[in-house]
Amino acid sequence: MPFIASRDGAEIFYKDWGKGDPIVFHHGWPLSADDWDAQMLYFLHKGYRVIAHDRRGHGRSAQTSGGHDMAHYAADVAALAEKLDLHGAVHVGHSTGGGEVAAYVARADAGRVKKAVLIGAVPPVMVKKDSNPGGLPLEVFDNFRAATAANRAQFFLEIPSGPFYGFNRPGAKVFDGVIRNWWRQAMMGAANAHYDCIKAFSETDFTEDLKKIDVPVLLMHGEDDQIVPIDDSARIGIKLLKHGTLKTYPGFPHGMATTHADVINPDILAFIQS
Secondary structure (H helix, E strand, C coil), rough: CCCEECCCECCEEEECCCCCCCCEEEECCCCCCCHHHHHHHHHHEEEEEEEEECCCCCCCCCCCCHHHCHHHHHHHHHHHHHHCCCCCCCEEEEEEHHHHHHHCCCCCCCEEEEEEECCCCCCCCCCCCCCCCEEECCHHHHHHHHHCCCCCHHHHHHHHCCCCCCCCCCCCCHHHHHHHHHHHHHCCCCCCCCHHHHHHHHHHCCHHHHCCCCCCCEEECCCCCCCCCCCCCCHHCCCCCCCCCEEEEECCCCCCHHHCCCHHHHHHHHHHHC
C-alpha cells in the first residue's frame, strides 16, 4: 500500500488513481479515504487523477500518539502534495476534511491549488463562544468525547444510523450497507486520534484561513445537516471568502455526498469546469 512520510515522520496512507488534472479528497471524522468511493470512481471515469488520504490516526495511516490537530493535518496534506508533485489541484473536503482543506489551502505554496470545495464543512468555527454566539455549546462536544471513550463501537453505530445521513427523519430510506461501511471505516482508526480530533474540528477557528484563500471556493451544504448546522457554518463562511459560491440543498443531510452522490458529483464537476 502507498504511504508518504509526514514532516514529523508519521506514515500517511493514500490512494492515487488515474491521470489528468488532480482532485484531492479529504474525509470527515472519524472516517477514511474510503468515504469518497462514489466521488473517486465518478471523477476517475471523467478523466481526472483522483487522490485521497487517510488522516493520521484514521484508516490505514499511522496511529500516532499525538499531532491530532489542524496544524498537523494541514502539514500532512502539504507533505502529500509535495511528494506527489501536485500543481493546480482541486481540494474537496467534507466536514472535518473541509476544515483541513481551509487550513491547507490558506497556507499552500503558490500554484499548488486551483480551486476548493467544502461540503458540510466545519468552518468558520463550530463551538459557541463570545465571537461565535450561534455556535454549539461545548457540552455537545464533551458528550461526543464521553461517548467515544465509553463505548466507541456503539457510538459509531448510532451516529450513521441517525443524524449523519438523516436516517432518523420520518420516511427516510435507510441503507444498512452505508451504516455498516461508516462503522467499518471508523473502527479502523485509533481511539485517541478520534478523541483528540473532536477538539480539532469543533474548536479550531478557521476565520482567518477563509479570509486568506485566494482561489475560488464552492461551499455545498445540506439544509437539514444535523451534524454541522448550516446557519453557523456555510452561511457565515461565505461572507469571509474572497471568491466564494454557496450552494445549498433543501432536505439534504450531513452525509449527502454519499446519499445524494447523483446530485453532488455533477455539481462539483460543473464547478471544477467553470
